[in-house]
Amino acid sequence: MLNERSERAEGLTHGAWFIVVAGALTCIGLMIVASGSASLQRPLLGSEFLKTTFGRQCVFVAAGTGVMMLTAKAVGPWLLASRDRLRAAAWIGVVAAVVSLVSVKIFGDVTRGSQRWLKFSLGGFDIGFQPSELAKPVLIGFLALFLTRDGVDARSLRKTFIPVLGMIFCGGLLIGLEDLGTAALTCLVACLMVWIGGCSYRHLIALGVVSVLGLAALIWFEPYRMDRLWAHQNLWNDPQGKGYQGVQSLLTLGSGGWWGRGLGAGVQKYGYLPESRTDFVFAVLCEELGFVGGAVVVALFIAFIWLGVGAMRTARTGVETLLAFGLTALIGFQALINIAVVTVWIPTTGIPLPFISAGGSNYLVFSAMVGMLAAIGTRSAMNEVAVPNEISEES
Amino acid sequence: MTQGTSRFAAVRRRTGVWVLTGLMALLLSTAGRLAYVLKTDGERLAGLAERQQFKRIVLPARRGSIFDDRGRMLAGTRRVPDAFVDARLLFNLIESEHPDEGAREAAFRDWCDQVAVRLNLPGAKVAELIRQHSASSYVVLKRELDESEAAAILNLDDAFSRAVGVTPASARVYPLGSSMAHVVGFVGREGRGLEGIERRFDEMLRGTDGERRTTCTVSRGSLDLRLDGARDPADGRHVVLTTDAEIQRIVEEQLASAVEKFSAESAVGVVMDPRTGDVLALACVPTYDPNEPAGSPTAARRNRAITDPIEPGSCFKPFVGALALQEGFVSSRESINCHHGQHFFGARRVRDTHPQGYLDLKGIIVHSSNIGIGTIATRMPKEAMERFVRSFGFGAPTGIELPGESGGIVKPSSMWSGYSTVSHSFGQELAVTPLQLVTALCAMVNGGELPAPRIVRGVLNADGSVVEWSEGMNVVRRVLREDVASLFGEEILPAVVEDVQEGNLKSQKYTSLGKTGTAQVPYPNRPGYEPGAYVGSFLGAGPVGDARLAVIVMVRKPNPSKGYYGRTVAGPAVKAILEQSLEYLGVPPDRESKVGVRLTDLGG
Numbered sequence: 001m002l003n004e005r006s007e008r009a010e011g012l013t014h015g016a017w018f019i020v021v022a023g024a025l026t027c028i029g030l031m032i033v034a035s036g037s038a039s040l041q042r043p044l045l046g047s048e049f050l051k052t053t054f055g056r057q058c059v060f061v062a063a064g065t066g067v068m069m070l071t072a073k074a075v076g077p078w079l080l081a082s083r084d085r086l087r088a089a090a091w092i093g094v095v096a097a098v099v100s101l102v103s104v105k106i107f108g109d110v111t112r113g114s115q116r117w118l119k120f121s122l123g124g125f126d127i128g129f130q131p132s133e134l135a136k137p138v139l140i141g142f143l144a145l146f147l148t149r150d151g152v153d154a155r156s157l158r159k160t161f162i163p164v165l166g167m168i169f170c171g172g173l174l175i176g177l178e179d180l181g182t183a184a185l186t187c188l189v190a191c192l193m194v195w196i197g198g199c200s201y202r203h204l205i206a207l208g209v210v211s212v213l214g215l216a217a218l219i220w221f222e223p224y225r226m227d228r229l230w231a232h233q234n235l236w237n238d239p240q241g242k243g244y245q246g247v248q249s250l251l252t253l254g255s256g257g258w259w260g261r262g263l264g265a266g267v268q269k270y271g272y273l274p275e276s277r278t279d280f281v282f283a284v285l286c287e288e289l290g291f292v293g294g295a296v297v298v299a300l301f302i303a304f305i306w307l308g309v310g311a312m313r314t315a316r317t318g319v320e321t322l323l324a325f326g327l328t329a330l331i332g333f334q335a336l337i338n339i340a341v342v343t344v345w346i347p348t349t350g351i352p353l354p355f356i357s358a359g360g361s362n363y364l365v366f367s368a369m370v371g372m373l374a375a376i377g378t379r380s381a382m383n384e385v386a387v388p389n390e391i392s393e394e395s
Numbered sequence: 396m397t398q399g400t401s402r403f404a405a406v407r408r409r410t411g412v413w414v415l416t417g418l419m420a421l422l423l424s425t426a427g428r429l430a431y432v433l434k435t436d437g438e439r440l441a442g443l444a445e446r447q448q449f450k451r452i453v454l455p456a457r458r459g460s461i462f463d464d465r466g467r468m469l470a471g472t473r474r475v476p477d478a479f480v481d482a483r484l485l486f487n488l489i490e491s492e493h494p495d496e497g498a499r500e501a502a503f504r505d506w507c508d509q510v511a512v513r514l515n516l517p518g519a520k521v522a523e524l525i526r527q528h529s530a531s532s533y534v535v536l537k538r539e540l541d542e543s544e545a546a547a548i549l550n551l552d553d554a555f556s557r558a559v560g561v562t563p564a565s566a567r568v569y570p571l572g573s574s575m576a577h578v579v580g581f582v583g584r585e586g587r588g589l590e591g592i593e594r595r596f597d598e599m600l601r602g603t604d605g606e607r608r609t610t611c612t613v614s615r616g617s618l619d620l621r622l623d624g625a626r627d628p629a630d631g632r633h634v635v636l637t638t639d640a641e642i643q644r645i646v647e648e649q650l651a652s653a654v655e656k657f658s659a660e661s662a663v664g665v666v667m668d669p670r671t672g673d674v675l676a677l678a679c680v681p682t683y684d685p686n687e688p689a690g691s692p693t694a695a696r697r698n699r700a701i702t703d704p705i706e707p708g709s710c711f712k713p714f715v716g717a718l719a720l721q722e723g724f725v726s727s728r729e730s731i732n733c734h735h736g737q738h739f740f741g742a743r744r745v746r747d748t749h750p751q752g753y754l755d756l757k758g759i760i761v762h763s764s765n766i767g768i769g770t771i772a773t774r775m776p777k778e779a780m781e782r783f784v785r786s787f788g789f790g791a792p793t794g795i796e797l798p799g800e801s802g803g804i805v806k807p808s809s810m811w812s813g814y815s816t817v818s819h820s821f822g823q824e825l826a827v828t829p830l831q832l833v834t835a836l837c838a839m840v841n842g843g844e845l846p847a848p849r850i851v852r853g854v855l856n857a858d859g860s861v862v863e864w865s866e867g868m869n870v871v872r873r874v875l876r877e878d879v880a881s882l883f884g885e886e887i888l889p890a891v892v893e894d895v896q897e898g899n900l901k902s903q904k905y906t907s908l909g910k911t912g913t914a915q916v917p918y919p920n921r922p923g924y925e926p927g928a929y930v931g932s933f934l935g936a937g938p939v940g941d942a943r944l945a946v947i948v949m950v951r952k953p954n955p956s957k958g959y960y961g962r963t964v965a966g967p968a969v970k971a972i973l974e975q976s977l978e979y980l981g982v983p984p985d986r987e988s989k990v991g992v993r994l995t996d997l998g999g
Contacts, residue, residue, distance in 0.1 A: 147406075148405075148406070153405075154405045155405075192414055195407065195410065195414075196406060196407050196408075196410055196411040196414065197405070197406060197407075198405035198406055198407055250432065250436070250440050251440050251443050251444040251447070252444065253429065253432055253433065253437075253440065254432075254433070254436065254437050254438075254439070254440020254441040254442075254443070254444050255440070255441055255444035255445070255448070257433060257437060257441055258433060258437075267444075267448045267610055267612075267618065268444065268448075270611075270612035270613060270616075270618065271612050271613030271614060272444075272447065272448070272612075272613045286429065291426075291429055291430060291433055294426065294429050295426050295429075298422055298423065298425060298426040299426075301422050302419045302422050302423060305415050305418055305419045305422070306419065308415060309412050309415045309416065312408065312411055312412065312415070313408065313412060318405065318406045321406050321408055321411070322406060325411040325414075325415065328415060329414070329415065329418060332415070332418045332419070332422065333418065335422060336418065336421050336422050336425060339422070339425040339428075339429075340425055340428070343425060343428045343429050343432055344432075345425070345428050
C-alpha cells in the first residue's frame, strides 16, 4: 500500500493517471490518423474537414473526452456509490446491447462481408455504431455484479456458474454472430473474470474446454475465417491475394525500420495498406515513428495495465475489483491482439487498437471505460487516506 | 458503503494481479515480436516496400542526327506527341461518377467519341482499344499527333479528362527518303538502330535517357521527387558522313537507269575520293524507304556494296599486272603470246573474247586478254599471287564504319590447285566486294597507297562541338611504287577508255581511266555458273593524272539479249557519274580545249 501513496504524492490521483495515459495514447492516435488522412486530392483542413477521417476522429475525441471526464467525476462515483444504481445501469446496458445486437443483424450495413454497423445521421454527421463495442463492457459490468451478489457462494455450480456460463454463452453468441474476434476477446475476458471472481476451478476448466470447442466450430462454419487462417499460414504464397493484408502490414513495418520515416512521411498509407487508419493503424505508426514509436505505444499500454493493477489492488469492494480487472484486461487484450495481428503473429481479426485506431463508437465506449476505471481508482484512493489526497488533487 | 465487503474475500485479487501482470508481459513480447521481425526480415521487407513504392520516370534522350559531308540532314528526330489513356483511372472515374451501372456504358461511349473526334479517329476504335487494355494505365490511342490534335486533347476538360494525356515521343525522319538508305539505315519502333550507320553508331546516336525517381501511391501518383538516381537526359551525338547527297543522287540515278535499260536484277555503285579514301557515294538499286522500312523486302535492304562478295572477273587484271610488273615477273615492253584467243594452261582451256597475237602488258590490260595475264601468272609461285591479292586488301574487311561488312573470299594458297594462280589472275576463284575493288583502284590512281575507306567524317556533341573529326588519308600500306602506279594510272588504264573505239566511253569534258569486267554468276548452292547470268562491272576514275574520283558500278544479271559486258552495261553509268560529279565538285574540265577547238571548227 505504500507504493500507491508515494505515486500519489507526485500530484495526480491514481484515477487521473488513467486519463493521462489514455490521453497520451489518444494524442498519438490523432497524430497518426491525421497523417493517414493526408490526401493528394484535397487539403486536410478544408471545408470538408468533418468528412475526413481525421476530422471525424477529432469530433469523436472531443465527445469521448467529455464522456471520460463525466464518467470519472460524476457518473462513475455516483454509480459506484450504490450497488442498486450499478445494477440498474447494468440492466439498462444489457437491454440496449441485446436490442442493438439483434437489430444490427436486421438493419445493419454490410461492410466487407460483415454486418457490423448501425448507421445514424446527426445533422449531416454520419455516425456508425458497432453494437459489439457496447456489449463488451456491459457483459463485464454485469458479470462483476453477478459474481459478487450478496449471500451467494461464488463456488456454487447451480447458483453462480451455470447462470454465468449462460450469460457468457448468450453474449458471446450475440457478439459472435457479428464479429468473431470481438466475441472471442469478450469471452476470454469474461472467463478470466469468472476465475478471478472466485468460481470453482473444476467448473472453470470445463468452461475453457467448451469455449475452445465453440470457437473452433465458429471458425469451421464460416469459410472466410478459414481463409484468414490459411492466409496467415501461407502469407507469401499469395502476396497479391489472400496474403495481401498481412504482407502489406509487414512491408509497412519494414518500411519504417527502427527509427521510422518521420511523422507524415509514411508511404504505405497511400493505398498499399488496407485499413491503415483503423485496424492496422499501428503499422502506419511504426512506419512513421519506427520501432521506437511502436515501443512507446506498447509501453503506454503496459503503463495503463499497471494502473489497472493498482486500481484493482486498492479497490474498496469486490465489484470494483472485478470491474477494474475486467475493464483493464479488455483494453489490454485488445491492444495485445491488435499488435499481434499487425506484426503477423496471429491471424487477422478485426480488432481496433484502443484509443489509437480511428473509429467513433469504440472510442466513446473506451472513454467511458477509462472514466469508470478513473472513478474506481479515485474512490479507492479516497478510501485509503482521505484528507491529504483531496488537497493534492486540488493543486 | 458496506454492501460489497461481505463477498470481498471470494474475489481472487492476487490472481487478478498475476493475470494482468501476464498481460503486461505479453504486451511487452509484442514489442519483442516487432523487433524480431525488423531484425530478421527488416531489410528484405524494406526492400520490397521500396520496390512497390518506387516509380521510375524515364526522360528520353533525343537521338542525334546524321548529316552528309556538306551538312545536309540525312536522318533527324522530330518530337511528336502520343495520345494515351489511363484506362484503369478512366473506369474508376466513370464508376465513381455514375453509381448505377446502366449509365456507365453510355458515359464511356460518349467520352470515347469525344476523344476520337479530337484525334480524328473513329469512336468505336477508341472504345475498343481502351476496352482491350482496360487494366492498363497506358493505352496509346494514336502516335505522332499533329499540333492541333495534341492541343485538342490537352484542352479537353470534363469529369474524365484526367485519364487522357499526351506524352512526348520521338519520330525518326529521313528527309531524303530512299536516297543513301543503305548507308544511313533506319531505326526500329523501340528506337534502336537496325541497319547502316543507325545501327553501327546506335549507342552514340541514342544518347543516355535521363531518369527521375519518385515515391508513389498505390495508384502510381507521384508523392515526391527523389534526389538519388536523378539524372538529366544526355542527348545523342550527331554523326557526319563523308558522303555527298548530290553525288549520291547522281549515282542512284545512273544505277536506276542502267537497271532499267538492261532489265537487270540490281546494281551497286560506290564513289570514293582516291586522295583520302572518303566514300562519297554508296548506292544499291533497288533501294527502300527508311521512313517505311517494312514496306520493302529484306533483300532490298542489304547493302550489297559491302555485304555480298562476287567474282571480280577482268576488273582484277590490272592489280595482278601491276604487281607482276613491280616484282619483275614481266617487263613493260615484253611481248607475250596471246595464242589468238585460245590456249591450254595444263588441261584447262582459256579463251579470249577478242583474239590477239602478241601483246605487251598494256595491250593485255586494254584488250583484257585472259591468256596474256594468265601467261604472266604462270611465272609466279602461288604464294606470290596470294600475297599480291592480299596486299590490295582483298580477303579482309576494309574496316569501313558500316555493319555487316564482308571481307570477301580469298583461299589460302596452300589450298590452291595448279590452275588457281592462272584463274586468280583474271579474277576467278575468289570473291571481293565492290568496295574492296574501288579501294584497290584508289591505290592505283593516287600514286600507289592503299587507303582505308572512310564513311564517317566525324562525331559532334548534341550542341555541335566536335568530338572526333578525320580528314586526309589513312594509309593502310603502300602497294605500288609510284612509277608503277603512274604507268597504270596515267597510261595503261586510260587507254581502256581512250583507245578503244567500240562502246565509246570517252567524256567530252574529262579524261578518265577504267577497266571493264564481266563475270558469270555462280549458283548460290552448287558448283558451276548460272547460264546467262552475268555481273557487268566497270571500274573507273578521273581525271587522269590527278584523279579526284574513283567509281565502281556493278550491274547484276542484266538481260543478256540487251547486253551484259561491263563496258556496255556499267561503262556508261560510270562515265556519267564521273562527268556529272566532277562538274558538281567544280573540277575544271581537262578536255575543254578540244571541245573548244571543235566548236571553233564548227564555227569556222
